[in-house]
Amino acid sequence: MSAKPPSHLKSLWKGKEKAAESELLDFEDLNPTITYRTLFAQNLGVRDPLRVIALCDSDAFYAACEMVRLDIPDKPLVVLQWQMLIAVNYPARKFGITRMMNVQEAKKLCPELEIIHVATYKEGEKEPGYWDNPDTRTHKVSLDLYRRESVKMLQMYKDGLPENAEIEKASIDEAFMDLTRPVRQIILDRYPYLAQVPEDALLGLDTPLPPPPPVSWEFGVLVPIDPSVEEEPEVPSTWHDVALSIGAECMEKVRQQISAKLGYTTSAGIARNKFLAKLCASYRKPMNQSILRNAAIPNYLKPMAFQKIRFLGGKLGKSLAGEYDVSTVADLLAISLDEMQNKFGEESIWIYEVLRGIDYTEGTAMFWLIDFRRPIQFVVKEKQTVNKSMLASKNLPQPITKVSEGYQWLRVLAAELALRLNEARETTPNLWPKTIVLSARNVKGMYGSLSPNSDSLISCSIAQDSRRSKQAPWPFVKEVTVDIVAAAADRLWKELADPHAPMKIIGISLGFTGVEGVESGLKSIDTFFKNPLKPTSKRALEEDLTESESDATTQRTIRNISKDLARASFVCSRCGQRSSLPPSATRTEEERQTALAMIQMEHEDFHLALDLSKAPDNVPPATKTGTDPKPKKKRRKESPHGIAKFFSKV
């Protein structure tokens, strides 16, 4: 009697057999019937059979930004962060240079290599710069240039694509475009005979569309339907192919505009959904766009090592590989939905679907955004709106062990934060953060170590790690200067850092939260407080009143305003200046009190900033601290379950 096969072999055998069985059933929705009803439907959303999505990604992005900044023509160039390469342009790739190589290795491969270290913030500088020999102990990496260029690109997508295209930023150098609506419009314009259901159509609106005209594929590279044969099999074109080709035309145009105006080359993928658009964007990089027709999906996906699919690359992928002894997408097709959901939870339906080229995600699914530097969460986010927080953080190679050692980093972080907010205000002038937050990570008894390629911490004892935060309301200030941000940060630092307790701070971050355009009820920050640092005179208040008011009304109003003035003002104990709120009939008492507290804080910050600029070592003199938020109750950390556990931080 033969021995039982080991369990992994058994599942392999089971898997392969099932794969063959189910082959015909998979990918069954690739050629859905398109009727007049579907063509005329206004909003079919993610299940629209004519859906066209593009993902556009910049080629060697950071390297390209540096080439444009320095006006360097096409020669081998790499961008360095400390000792590691983080971006390699395509001419340098020809020499075999890759990301994650160290700079010495790269130089050996190409002695004439142009090497640019990313800009860094240096203490005392308001703006990041390109310094000789930046040092992780004294400098902080700045990605501001790349962020700025990224914003410009996004704007060009918006300007260059038809108005009803939906554009969604997916990372610093890529964006998704939902071209479904404009493409449908173009189809109706180009093929006006589709605008009417033919009179003899038996099924009325439910009549399938007539066969499409031959499709021209001049814009882009086609992923082949069967890569094993040289000549394309005869597969009739579909209206979805027409839609894809029109999408490709739109993308070609906007990519050319970006290249001509900004100097960045890009690569795009065009397909029926986000997953496939992203996947095929790198099919022929650089400077190409690839089109994945529905008919080409099965042969494109099946031989793919499934762990190459981004969100299946990590712990989940390993677990799948271990469980079923499988390596390609085709192998995984054997696993039934029931089985997958039993093992990995209800939500794993999206893995099941994605393996079959189905992806109904509308907003930014988090798995696209898995960022090598951030904790991974398993959430499908709704469409991104305004970025509500801004954060500048630094992992410290040399821990802060004394309160006084913190100030240099606070200034560096303040410089970055001030710059970020001011840049954001260029496009949204009334942007105002509600809160400023300082957070520090303390490690007892050991040092953290830095990841060689990024600013991220790769080893520290989590058990001994503690994070403390302090926050305060952010005052209404028109000009957000480094000094003001640093002064607020210093104040929080003094609340947070305990000079009597052992201190080994290995990470520090300063952020704005609740960053929003001030709109409701407030026209602009400028008009809300005319000049919060200057007292508002009674005369000025009188001048605010309209001339048409009768004398009696005027008198009464002035009396009320004077009362308000007394209630809504404060006198600074340091300079004796009275600061007040301007009159406003609409503001409630509570709003007044909050607003006054803001002015007061801002005034104190103003003094702090002055003190700071005078103090020789940048250590602010002791002053009263601002609000002291109540200590938050400790929340028990829930351990993730189901599929989420594969996406949580170790």
Ligand code: TTP
């Ligand atoms: P990518 O789009 O992944 O790469 P790339 O634009 O450099 O090259 P490709 O042409 O292959 O798309 O990343 C965009 C930028 O993000 C990249 O230029 C540098 C930065 N980055 C890092 O800093 N570290 C990393 O590990 C990765 C992957 C990217």
Ligand code: CA
């Ligand atoms: Ca890129």
Ligand code: CA
């Ligand atoms: Ca990218």
